Amino acid sequence: TAVELGEHRHYMHKEIFEQPQSVIDTLEGRITQESVLTSAFGHQAETLFASISQIQIIACGTSYHAGMVAKYWFEDIIGLPCFIEVASEYRYRNPVLLSDTLFVTISQSGETADTLAALQQIKQKRDVKNLNCPTLSICNVPESSLTRESDLVFLTHAGPEVGVASTKAFTTQLVALSLLLTTLGKVQGRLTQKRERIIVQGLQKLPGLIRNALNHEDEIKEIAKRFADKSSALFLGRGTMYPIAMEAALKLKEISYIHAEAYPAGELKHGPLALIDEYMPVIAIAPHDDLLEKLKSNLQEVRARGGQMIVFEDENANTDSEGGMKVVKATTNVGRITAPITFNIPLQLLAYHVALIKGTDVDQPRNLAKSVTVE
Ligand code: G6P
Numbered sequence: 030t031a032v033e034l035g036e037h038r039h040y041m042h043k044e045i046f047e048q049p050q051s052v053i054d055t056l057e058g059r060i061t062q063e064s065v066l067t068s069a070f071g072h073q074a075e076t077l078f079a080s081i082s083q084i085q086i087i088a089c090g091t092s093y094h095a096g097m098v099a100k101y102w103f104e105d106i107i108g109l110p111c112f113i114e115v116a117s118e119y120r121y122r123n124p125v126l127l128s129d130t131l132f133v134t135i136s137q138s139g140e141t142a143d144t145l146a147a148l149q150q151i152k153q154k155r156d157v158k159n160l161n162c163p164t165l166s167i168c169n170v171p172e173s174s175l176t177r178e179s180d181l182v183f184l185t186h187a188g189p190e191v192g193v194a195s196t197k198a199f200t201t202q203l204v205a206l207s208l209l210l211t212t213l214g215k216v217q218g219r220l221t222q223k224r225e226r227i228i229v230q231g232l233q234k235l236p237g238l239i240r241n242a243l244n245h246e247d248e249i250k251e252i253a254k255r256f257a258d259k260s261s262a263l264f265l266g267r268g269t270m271y272p273i274a275m276e277a278a279l280k281l282k283e284i285s286y287i288h289a290e291a292y293p294a295g296e297l298k299h300g301p302l303a304l305i306d307e308y309m310p311v312i313a314i315a316p317h318d319d320l321l322e323k324l325k326s327n328l329q330e331v332r333a334r335g336g337q338m339i340v341f342e343d344e345n346a347n348t349d350s351e352g353g354m355k356v357v358k359a360t361t362n363v364g365r366i367t368a369p370i371t372f373n374i375p376l377q378l379l380a381y382h383v384a385l386i387k388g389t390d391v392d393q394p395r396n397l398a399k400s401v402t403v404e
Contacts, residue, residue, distance in 0.1 A: 032189055039391045041192035041284070045377050046243060048200050049236035054186035055201040056208075056232060063226045065211040070165065071181045077163040078216040081131040083110040087119050087147045088135040089401070091195040091279065095202035096135050097272035098369050099210065106224075106365065107214035116143035117404075120150055128160040133209070136166065137190060137198035138400040139173020148178050167205045169198050183209070192392045193399045194283045196377050199276065200239070200370055207232060207366045231364045238367055242360055242374035246382075249375055252339060252355060253382035255310060256287060262310045263301055264291040264376075265331075267324055269369040270314040276373060277312065280380035284394050285387045294327040305336040312379075316368045317343035317361075328354070341375055343368075 037043035059069040067075050084103060086096035096113045103111035114124075116134075120143060132151050136144050148164060155162040166179035169187050176182045185201035211228050214220025256262065262281060266274035271293045278289035292301050294313065305311065311331050315324055325348055331338055338354040344361035348354065360371045384391045 032191055039192065039381075041194055041196060041381055041391050044190055044192050044197045045374070045381065047188065048197050048243075048374065049239045051185075051187040051197040051201050052204055052232075052236050052239065054188070055204045057186070059208060060229050060232065063229055064222075065208050065215070065225065065229060067212050067216065069208055070183055070212060074181055074212065075216055077181065078131070078213050080129060080161055081163065082129045083127065084112070084131045084133060086111065086113040086133045086135065087116050087144060088113075089116050089141050089144055091199045091276060092135040092137060092141075092144075092202060094272045094276040094279070095199055095206060096133070097275070098203060098269045099206040101269045101272075102206070102210050102366065103213075107210060107217070107219040109213060109217070109219065116141065116147040120147040126151065126154045126158065126160055126162060128162065130162050131213075132162055132164045134164070134166045134175055134179065135168075135202055135206075136173075136175050137169045137185075137187075137195055137202075139166070139168040139170040139175035140400050140402050141175075142402050142404050145174050145178065148175065152178070165209075167202055167209075169201070191399075193394055193397050194280055194380070194391075200373070203370045204232065204235070210366075227364070228366055231367045235367055235370060238360060238363060238371045239374055242371050243378070245357060245359060245375050246378055248357055249378045250382050252357070253379060253386055255337065255339070256285070256383040257386050259287055259308070259310055261288040261290070261304075262312060263304065264289060264312045264314075265294040265297070265324075265327065266291070266314040267294045267320040268318065269365070270316060270372060273314055273369045273373050273376070274312075277314075277376035277380065280377060281383060283397060284380055284384040284389060284391050286389060286394075287383065287387070294324050297327055297330060302330065302334065305331055305334045307335040307337065309336050311336045311338050312376075313338065313340045313348075314372050314376075315340050315342035315346045315348045316363065316372065317345045318365075318368070321346055324348075341372060
């Protein structure tokens, strides 16, 4: 291929390590020291963004997980209702279109058949009923079907992604969504200048935070050995770490063929607790946030049943006060935007190193395609 592997054994590994640069490239020309440039979403953006009262996100796979993180952000940080659905469901259930909805499609390739069909259907319905439903696509490929069909386009500058399992595209999608959050918040008067400055400063720190997270690779290689003889794994998180747990489970199953499931930690008692024994690896994501104490009590429930706990935590989270867990101090002092982006990094490395041990075809996992252009 045209893209060189260099020192890396696989494209996935190369792409994981390119993430600091992908973030820099995606932010380039879109922010200043203190603010986001509204023009980042095109010259029509300001008018269209001012006219909407809710957001509907539609995507597939990893791109869907990026949208799920954004749903938490939009409602929590700027109080804008946000709905999200996988494209293959949305397009076939005859959904009701509400006027003043911003439709956001997220796609690395811009060619995913279901996402594209959902967008076409939305445009058709809106035109028949004459509704105000602007469309925005967040996409990594400039001349793609999705970008051609959308009113507004925001290009992620991840660079070409070769590995079937998406890594750097996901990270830049989250960056794009954080800029969308800030821009919508600003245009609609839902975000103070101070809040905007805090978000932008967080984004500027992000490449460094990702580099620090990548430095945990050796530690993660060791942890990966625990998965050599495993056939399933459970990932837990709360808040934005729930979609990050979903993404981590997807990465692990895609490339290592270990069955993995993600659960919101608060749902443990409603089923997955029955699966826990000394053979079940349970991976938890523990940022230092308002939900930490709740998460800790979930972890105790797992520990009490002999589950093999591996916790990726903020240095200040101290989840291990009672022992019996493997703890990776993945990051420190991350904010609400930077936390999910940063915690995802060591989980990508975990999936990668487990796949290496399992000896699978990391860049071309069986039965999967990079771009799903047929249903
Ligand atoms: C496939 C790829 C995934 C990707 C998904 C959506 O399943 O293997 O990595 O997340 O399609 O693709 P898109 O290009 O729309 O983001």
